[in-house]
Amino acid sequence: MQNFQFEPVGEVRNSFDSPEDYRKIKEEDSRVVIYDRYTEALTGIEENDYIDIVYFFHKSRKTLQTDTPNNPGVMRGVFATRSPKRPNLIGVTTVKLMRRSGNELLVRGLDAINGTPVLDIKNCDTSLFAYEYDNNPVHRGKLKGSPRIDIRNEIHSQRTESLMIKAGQIHGHFCPGLAMGVMAATYAMNEKEAESDGMEDLLAVTETNNCFSDGVQFVTGCTFGNNALIFKDLGKMAFTLTKRDGHGIRVSSRAEAREVINEAFPDYQNLYQKVVEEQNRDPQLMAAYRKTSLERSFGTLTIDFEKLFKVERVEVDIPGYAKIYESVICRLCGESVMKPRTCETGEGYVCFTCGGHSYSLLDGNGISAG
Ligand SMILES: [Zn+2]
Numbered sequence: 001m002q003n004f005q006f007e008p009v010g011e012v013r014n015s016f017d018s019p020e021d022y023r024k025i026k027e028e029d030s031r032v033v034i035y036d037r038y039t040e041a042l043t044g045i046e047e048n049d050y051i052d053i054v055y056f057f058h059k060s061r062k063t064l065q066t067d068t069p070n071n072p073g074v075m076r077g078v079f080a081t082r083s084p085k086r087p088n089l090i091g092v093t094t095v096k097l098m099r100r101s102g103n104e105l106l107v108r109g110l111d112a113i114n115g116t117p118v119l120d121i122k123n124c125d126t127s128l129f130a131y132e133y134d135n136n137p138v139h140r141g142k143l144k145g146s147p148r149i150d151i152r153n154e155i156h157s158q159r160t161e162s163l164m165i166k167a168g169q170i171h172g173h174f175c176p177g178l179a180m181g182v183m184a185a186t187y188a189m190n191e192k193e194a195e196s197d198g199m200e201d202l203l204a205v206t207e208t209n210n211c212f213s214d215g216v217q218f219v220t221g222c223t224f225g226n227n228a229l230i231f232k233d234l235g236k237m238a239f240t241l242t243k244r245d246g247h248g249i250r251v252s253s254r255a256e257a258r259e260v261i262n263e264a265f266p267d268y269q270n271l272y273q274k275v276v277e278e279q280n281r282d283p284q285l286m287a288a289y290r291k292t293s294l295e296r297s298f299g300t301l302t303i304d305f306e307k308l309f310k311v312e313r314v315e316v317d318i319p320g321y322a323k324i325y326e327s328v329i330c331r332l333c334g335e336s337v338m339k340p341r342t343c344e345t346g347e348g349y350v351c352f353t354c355g356g357h358s359y360s361l362l363d364g365n366g367i368s369a370g
């Protein structure tokens with residue numbers, strides 16, 4: 001049989017020098033000191049809120065069965081427990097990473113004693129929990145009946161942080177623009193007591209195609225795909241929410257909004273200057289930059305609404321419901337195409353692509369002729 005040898009990467013420091021009830025040890029924050037030769041392995045660790053510490057129970061002994069503080073006198077196989085007594089004396093504990101200072105991590109919830117050799121540290125994997133939560137059959141049934149039920153509840157209770165986390169799933173990153181879209185849309189939805197059924201009875205008119213609009217799309221449920229999103233290529237961080245009666249509410253960002261956000265997060269400004277403007281690529285500085293950047297994005301949600309936005313009542317010209325057009329087959333490429341997007345040639349329909357016809361194009365630069 002193969003034997004393995006491990007070399008510690010660091011050690012635990014706290015005030016418990018000998019084994020104790022693990023619950024007592026957990027109550028005190030511990031420091032995990034990583035040896036200098038492993039410094040590189042810490043790069044970016046401060047961006048994690050929770051990490052797993054893998055360590056060696058250096059004062060324990062090997063056994064196969066034990067009782068535990070929760071069930072004294074009841075013997076169990078150690079594979080069914082978290083006991084420090086086990087055939088391989090390895091401990092794994094998920095902890096909250098409070099702070100990194102150089103090679104020292106301040107962690108909460110660790111149940112290892114002073115001097116414990118640390119074998120490894122990992123970013124905590126919660127994907128199975130996330131999967132099982134999403135697959136909760138009762139909740140899943142509810143979502144099938146009303147896909148926006150969670151979003152609706154969150155709008156109503158103004159839980160903008162939860163909304164932003166979900167909006168980030170379509171946006172791909174977190175930024176103050178997304179936060180502002182979430183805030184503006186949450187405000188307007190509550191103000192109009194609106195709810196989107198994805199059937200064009202609630203319309204959002206957005207005036208920008210930047211990050212802001214993803215927050216608006218997610219929260220209002222008015223999207224490109226359900227024809228309830230109208231895009232005016234005006235380059236303003238603003239949107240209007242309206243029902244079919246045309247009485248809309250327009251929420252626009254104040255001219256000074258950017259300064260308000262910058263002033264609220266001075267650390268970000270300093271790091272931005274070093275990392276982005278001066279191109280300082282020090283890994284610890286970059287990790288700190290990413291962390292403060294995230295704090296600034298979510299922190300934007302906590303800034304007073306009135307400091308960032310202006311609200312006005314407006315009348316909106318409501319377009320007709322999106323027409324359902326007949327589909328025809330392009331005689332050149334054989335693809336199915338919406339009839340008004342074809343040229344009739346007498347011999348049949350030809351799509352704009354095959355016919356070399358001009359069409360409108362929306363991309364990062366706005367709308368143009370493609
Ligand atoms: Zn963004």
Ligand SMILES: [Zn+2]
Nearest residue numbers: 330333351354
């Ligand atoms: Zn074609």
